[in-house]
Amino acid sequence: MSNAQAVGDLVSQPYKYGFVTDIETEKIAKGLSEDVVRLISSKKDEPSFLLDFRLRAYRQWLQMEEPDWARLGYPPIDYQDIIYYAAPKQQDKKASLDEVDPKLLETFDKLGIPLSEQKRLSNVAVDAVFDSVSIATTYKEKLAEHGVIFCSISEAVKEHPELIERYLGTVVPTQDNYFAALNSAVFSDGSFVFIPKGVECPMELSTYFRINSGDTGQFERTLIVAEEGASVSYLEGCTAPMFDTNQLHAAVVELVALDDASIKYSTVQNWYAGDENGVGGIYNFVTKRGQCRGDRSKISWTQVETGSSITWKYPSCVLQGADSVGEFYSVALTNNCQQADTGTKMIHVGPRSRSTIVSKGISAGRSANSYRGLVQIGPKAVGAKNYSQCDSMLIGDQAAANTYPYIRSQQPQAAVEHEASTCRISEDQLFYLQSRGIGFEEAVSMMVSGFCRDVFNQLPMEFAAEADKLLALKLEGSVG
Amino acid sequence: MIRPDAPVLLEIRDLHARVEAKEILKGVNLTIRAGEVHAVMGRNGSGKSTLSKVLAGHPAYTVTGGTVHYRGENLLELDPEQRARIGVFLGFQYPVEIPGVSNLEFLRVATNARRAQKGEEELDTFAFEDLVRDRLKVVQMDPAFLDRSVNEGFSGGEKKRNEILQMALLDPLVAILDETDSGLDIDALRIVAGGVNQLATPDNATLLITHYQRLLDAITPDYVHVMAAGRILRTGGKELALELEERGYDWVDQELAALAGEVA
Ligand SMILES: Nc1ncnc2c1ncn2[C@@H]1O[C@H](COP(=O)(O)OP(=O)(O)OP(=O)(O)O)[C@@H](O)[C@H]1O
Ligand SMILES: [Mg+2]
Numbered sequence: 001m002s003n004a005q006a007v008g009d010l011v012s013q014p015y016k017y018g019f020v021t022d023i024e025t026e027k028i029a030k031g032l033s034e035d036v037v038r039l040i041s042s043k044k045d046e047p048s049f050l051l052d053f054r055l056r057a058y059r060q061w062l063q064m065e066e067p068d069w070a071r072l073g074y075p076p077i078d079y080q081d082i083i084y085y086a087a088p089k090q091q092d093k094k095a096s097l098d099e100v101d102p103k104l105l106e107t108f109d110k111l112g113i114p115l116s117e118q119k120r121l122s123n124v125a126v127d128a129v130f131d132s133v134s135i136a137t138t139y140k141e142k143l144a145e146h147g148v149i150f151c152s153i154s155e156a157v158k159e160h161p162e163l164i165e166r167y168l169g170t171v172v173p174t175q176d177n178y179f180a181a182l183n184s185a186v187f188s189d190g191s192f193v194f195i196p197k198g199v200e201c202p203m204e205l206s207t208y209f210r211i212n213s214g215d216t217g218q219f220e221r222t223l224i225v226a227e228e229g230a231s232v233s234y235l236e237g238c239t240a241p242m243f244d245t246n247q248l249h250a251a252v253v254e255l256v257a258l259d260d261a262s263i264k265y266s267t268v269q270n271w272y273a274g275d276e277n278g279v280g281g282i283y284n285f286v287t288k289r290g291q292c293r294g295d296r297s298k299i300s301w302t303q304v305e306t307g308s309s310i311t312w313k314y315p316s317c318v319l320q321g322a323d324s325v326g327e328f329y330s331v332a333l334t335n336n337c338q339q340a341d342t343g344t345k346m347i348h349v350g351p352r353s354r355s356t357i358v359s360k361g362i363s364a365g366r367s368a369n370s371y372r373g374l375v376q377i378g379p380k381a382v383g384a385k386n387y388s389q390c391d392s393m394l395i396g397d398q399a400a401a402n403t404y405p406y407i408r409s410q411q412p413q414a415a416v417e418h419e420a421s422t423c424r425i426s427e428d429q430l431f432y433l434q435s436r437g438i439g440f441e442e443a444v445s446m447m448v449s450g451f452c453r454d455v456f457n458q459l460p461m462e463f464a465a466e467a468d469k470l471l472a473l474k475l476e477g478s479v480g
Numbered sequence: 481m482i483r484p485d486a487p488v489l490l491e492i493r494d495l496h497a498r499v500e501a502k503e504i505l506k507g508v509n510l511t512i513r514a515g516e517v518h519a520v521m522g523r524n525g526s527g528k529s530t531l532s533k534v535l536a537g538h539p540a541y542t543v544t545g546g547t548v549h550y551r552g553e554n555l556l557e558l559d560p561e562q563r564a565r566i567g568v569f570l571g572f573q574y575p576v577e578i579p580g581v582s583n584l585e586f587l588r589v590a591t592n593a594r595r596a597q598k599g600e601e602e603l604d605t606f607a608f609e610d611l612v613r614d615r616l617k618v619v620q621m622d623p624a625f626l627d628r629s630v631n632e633g634f635s636g637g638e639k640k641r642n643e644i645l646q647m648a649l650l651d652p653l654v655a656i657l658d659e660t661d662s663g664l665d666i667d668a669l670r671i672v673a674g675g676v677n678q679l680a681t682p683d684n685a686t687l688l689i690t691h692y693q694r695l696l697d698a699i700t701p702d703y704v705h706v707m708a709a710g711r712i713l714r715t716g717g718k719e720l721a722l723e724l725e726e727r728g729y730d731w732v733d734q735e736l737a738a739l740a741g742e743v744a
Pocket of ligand 2: 573
């Protein structure tokens with residue numbers, strides 16, 4: 001067997017999170033209508049402003065068309081064939097973890113996210129979301145001592161409606177795009193983080209999303225607000241069982257940073273990617289945007305995208321404040337028939353705003369991996385600066401990589417720098433490592449993780465090793 | 481040092497190999513015993529690097545005939561990494577650059593793979609740093625090279641020193657050094673040759689591929705082989721190299737023509 005083919009085989013490995021939890025679930029009937037939107041809202045006992053928000057979004061959505069500009073191919077999605085609300089049957093959210101269904105705790109244990117007092121991570125607070133609902137959030141009390149609010153968004157709607165009303169939809173308006181409108185109409189759960197003025201969040205915050213049902217869409221909504229001088233580091237992880245049907249995941253994440261605030265948002269996305277022939281897997285259409293509203297504020301996105309059959313995702317920064325900073329560090333790995341169209345938008349509005357984009361795409365198998373990025377410099381963004389670096393690595397000879405960098409500048413003096421490169425793991429490089437006693441699999445994984453190092457260095461320390469392992473896992477398998 | 485009773489480390493018999501459809505090795509015979517230093521010389525394109533890569537197991541080369549035994553074991557059926565772990569080392573003529581992979585980490589993983597094979601314990605980062613700092617002295621290399629990516633941006637001579645550093649760490653029994661002298665300045669040549677001499681023991685052996693006598697002035701070979709058109713045409717002692725230096729390779733053509741006549 002040729003080395004190139006062996007590399008191809010190597011990147012095909014079984015998905016380790018493909019199990020289904022057998023638990024009684026309350027689901028509503030398939031399909032989407034105004035009644036369904038009302039039903040979701042009433043199930044969650046929501047105030048009227050939120051119902052209005054949902055209905056407005058739904059009506060806008062009806063007028064919109066699914067976007068087709070991304071370099072993605074998939075059969076039309078039947079939006080009437082999806083269940084928009086599913087929740088494990090247990091009464092209201094439990095006050096204490098002891099009352100949570102042990103099956104759910106066990107599920108998260110199996111996913112490597114222990115929630116119970118004895119086993120939970122000592123320096124990371126976790127919100128665990130199962131299908132449409134949050135089942136537990138750890139360390140809430142400890143965080144509350146610092147004035148930090150970390151809870152599910154449903155709970156925040158009940159406990160802090162004024163904050164939700166003030167911020168929800170202000171970064172990603174309901175009519176922003178087709179999938180954002182859909183999410184705004186039917187979003188189920190997600191996380192809410194509020195860091196008050198001057199507070200440095202005392203621990204890492206993390207939300208773990210688990211899709212369990214086969215015919216349910218997941219529409220989570222996350223909102224993070226950092227007031228003046230506040231800072232927080234937040235990580236999102238996701239997995240789903242293996243089904244031979246596709247599940248739609250259309251999330252919206254909004255970040256707001258006021259003066260001198262900083263938000264670091266990291267994602268390790270490992271949704272089920274479908275099998276080697278492209279059957280099954282998650283359709284991941286996500287809108288993530290952060291607004292650096294205040295002067296000297298900073299928003300940093302780091303993402304490691306390894307799963308999903310389709311990924312459509314452009315975490316962006318609106319750099320409104322003077323001297324605000326936006327960052328985007330991304331690793332996207334595609335294999336088999338996976339398709340990813342991902343990148344970022346850096347919208348420079350404020351003077352001397354700066355942004356950095358580092359994107360690393362790895363394509364193996366017959367997959368397609370596109371970087372799509374926009375750097376926009378507005379007329380008032382005097383002295384704005386951007387640096388972009390987009391590197392692609394090809395494994396085997398059937399994978400594709402594309403780069404679409406768009407630059408729109410209304411500021412002749414702005415410094416916009418773009419570098420791009422494409423490389424292929426060469427037989428001679430692999431042979432060199434092997435001839436020093438390093439096994440074939442380890443050689444590939446060393447080269448891939450070397451390629452991604454600039455991005456992994458940006459992840460919170462607790463997760464950098466995890467990401468490295470995840471990539472190695474994705475690259476692990478039988479060498480034929 | 482020639483000792484007729486020393487154990488045979490490498491035994492190459494009638495080795496044939498091709499790359500794509502082209503036959504390059506056409507019957508190589510060579511026996512290397514512990515303690516010996518062999519030099520292989522020969523014109524550009526005669527097959528010297530091909531021989532070295534076939535021995536190391538490069539996937540682009542297909543062995544079409546013959547055998548290679550390493551300490552009695554069939555070397556040709558082992559993966560390249562297994563060959564390295566049991567003590568076969570190839571110093572490349574053109575070491576490749578591997579961006580993003582830290583030289584230090586690479587050296588550590590490689591060293592531990594070899595140590596595991598020998599039943600020695602794995603070295604953690606700290607223990608390895610001590611070892612590598614010690615071995616850096618063999619090639620008088622600046623520790624700053626450890627912090628860079630493998631060979632990335634190294635000058636030609638720096639890459640060659642990095643090869644000998646790897647040899648010093650991996651402690652091979654058979655080291656094949658493919659034109660390690662090319663690209664080295666005069667001082668570096670002396671340092672590298674000194675390093676190779678320092679690493680030589682009665683238990684291991686070295687196969688030097690070179691074009692120049694100046695390397696053989698520094699590392700005295702026990703045998704000199706002349707390679708031509710994919711085989712070893714002549715073998716002699718260190719004086720054969722001096723003869724080549726004087727006469728060049730013209731005589732090779734006559735011998736090859738004579739050989740071709742014999743075959744026909
Ligand atoms: N991968 C390859 N594809 C095609 N031809 C090859 C390949 N590798 C080697 N060759 C050919 O095989 C022949 C022998 O090459 P080799 O590199 O072994 O020579 P060499 O003796 O090491 O030469 P030099 O002294 O220049 O290093 C050359 O004609 C070379 O072009
Ligand atoms: Mg050569």
